[in-house]
Amino acid sequence: MRYRLVAxxxxxxxxxxxxxxxxxxxxxxxxxxxxxxAFAFFFSFLEVLVFVLCGVxxxxxxxxxxxxxxxxxxxxxxxxxFHRAFAxxxxxxxxxxxxxxxxxxxxxxxxxxxxxxxxxxxxxxVGSLIFGEITLAALNRAER
Amino acid sequence: MTPERRPNIILLGALIAVFLFLVIFxxxxxxxxxxxxxxxxxxxxxxxGGGSATGANDILIENExxxxxxxxxxxxxxxxxxxxxxxxxxxxxxxYPFDFKNEFLVNAGSANGVAAGAAVTYGGVxxxxxxxxxxxxxxxxxxxxxxxxxxxxxxxxGYDGLLTGGSYPYVASxxxxxxxxxxxxxxxxxxxxxxxxPIGEVSATGTSPDNLFEQATLSFPYxxxxxxxxxxxxxx
Numbered sequence: 001m002r003y004r005l006v007a008x009x010x011x012x013x014x015x016x017x018x019x020x021x022x023x024x025x026x027x028x029x030x031x032x033x034x035x036x037x038a039f040a041f042f043f044s045f046l047e048v049l050v051f052v053l054c055g056v057x058x059x060x061x062x063x064x065x066x067x068x069x070x071x072x073x074x075x076x077x078x079x080x081x082f083h084r085a086f087a088x089x090x091x092x093x094x095x096x097x098x099x100x101x102x103x104x105x106x107x108x109x110x111x112x113x114x115x116x117x118x119x120x121x122x123x124x125x126v127g128s129l130i131f132g133e134i135t136l137a138a139l140n141r142a143e144r
Numbered sequence: 145m146t147p148e149r150r151p152n153i154i155l156l157g158a159l160i161a162v163f164l165f166l167v168i169f170x171x172x173x174x175x176x177x178x179x180x181x182x183x184x185x186x187x188x189x190x191x192x193g194g195g196s197a198t199g200a201n202d203i204l205i206e207n208e209x210x211x212x213x214x215x216x217x218x219x220x221x222x223x224x225x226x227x228x229x230x231x232x233x234x235x236x237x238x239x240y241p242f243d244f245k246n247e248f249l250v251n252a253g254s255a256n257g258v259a260a261g262a263a264v265t266y267g268g269v270x271x272x273x274x275x276x277x278x279x280x281x282x283x284x285x286x287x288x289x290x291x292x293x294x295x296x297x298x299x300x301x302g303y304d305g306l307l308t309g310g311s312y313p314y315v316a317s318x319x320x321x322x323x324x325x326x327x328x329x330x331x332x333x334x335x336x337x338x339x340x341x342p343i344g345e346v347s348a349t350g351t352s353p354d355n356l357f358e359q360a361t362l363s364f365p366y367x368x369x370x371x372x373x374x375x376x377x378x379x380x
Contacts, residue, residue: 002209016178016181017181019241020181021181023239023369024369026367026369028243030242046153046156046157046160049156049160050156050159050160050163053159053160053163053164053167054163056163056167057163057166057173057174058173058174058177058178059165059174059178059239059241060167060171060174060240061175061239061240061247061248062171062238062276062281063171063172063251063281064166064276064278065276068242068244082339093184099176103217106244109242109244109282110243110244110245110290112290113243113244113290116290116310117310117311120243120311125245
C-alpha cells in the first residue's frame, strides 16, 4: 500500500482546512503552498503536478486567469526541478525552497509588503516552515 | 515501461485532465469546497463561549432568540427584492486567498448590470468598488486592500481627505487646520461613487510622517471577512 501517498493526501487536506479556517479569521498562512513544496521532494513529477492542480483548483478565487495562480503553480514545480538538479536531502531542501519560494512569491506579486507590513511575510514564512517540517516528518515516517 | 507504471501514468494523466478541466471550466466548484472548509466565526465562537457554564447559557439564550428572528425573517425572505432600481444584491462567492490583496468575488456580473467602478455597500456602509467584471461574476476591491484609494469627507464640516487602504485603513492628506475629532463620520466624496456613503468613523488623529498634513485612523462597524451579501450600485 502506498502509505506515503495516503499521508500526503491527508496532509494536503489538513493544510486546506487549517489555511481556510485561519483565513476566515483574517490570518493568512499559505500552508497549501508549503505542503506542495514539500511534496516536490518525495513524489514524481506527475504526482506533484496532480497535487499542484488540485491546489490551484481550491485556491483559485475567480473565473479568469491570474498571475498569482501561475506563480502558485510554478513554485512547487520549481522545487521539484531544484530537487532533481541538486539532490539535496529533504530536511535541507524543504526549508530552503520554502523560504526562497515564499520570498519570490511576495517579491513577484506584492513587493511593497516588504516595506508596508513585513510582519505579515514573516508570519507566513514561519508558519509555512513549521508545516513544511511537519510534512517532512510525516512523509519520512510513512513507507512507500 | 512496466505494466504497473502504465496504469499509474494513465491514472495520473486522467487526474491531471480532470483538474485542468475543473480549473478552466468549472472554478465555482472549488469556491464551494473552500467555503465548506472555512466555517465563519470559528475564532470568535471559541473566544466567546469556550468552557464556562455562564458562557454556555448565554450562547443558548442567544441561540433561541436568533432562531426566532430567523423564523420571522424567513417568512418575508421571499418578498425581499433581489435588487432595486439603484442597486443589485449579490452573494460573496469566494475571497482572495493570499495576503497581497483584499478582494472578493460576487455572483453578479455584466449580465446583471454590474459595471467596473461601481460602489459596493454592506448594510448601507461603503466597503469597496468593483474592479473586474465577467458576465456572471464581479471582483470587488475592499477598503482593506493596500492599493485602495478614495476621496472622502470627514465630520459635519466635510473636511477633505484621501482614504488609503490596508489592514488598518486611514485617511491621509487632511489639512492641518481641520478640526477632525474622534467619532467623526467619514463618507465617500469621489467622482463615480454615490456621494456621502458612510465608510467608517475616526478613531484617532495624528500628524503625517512628513508633518504637512493630519491623518486619521478609522474604525469600521463590520468584519470584512464575515460579509456574505452586498449591494452593488448600478452604473459606475
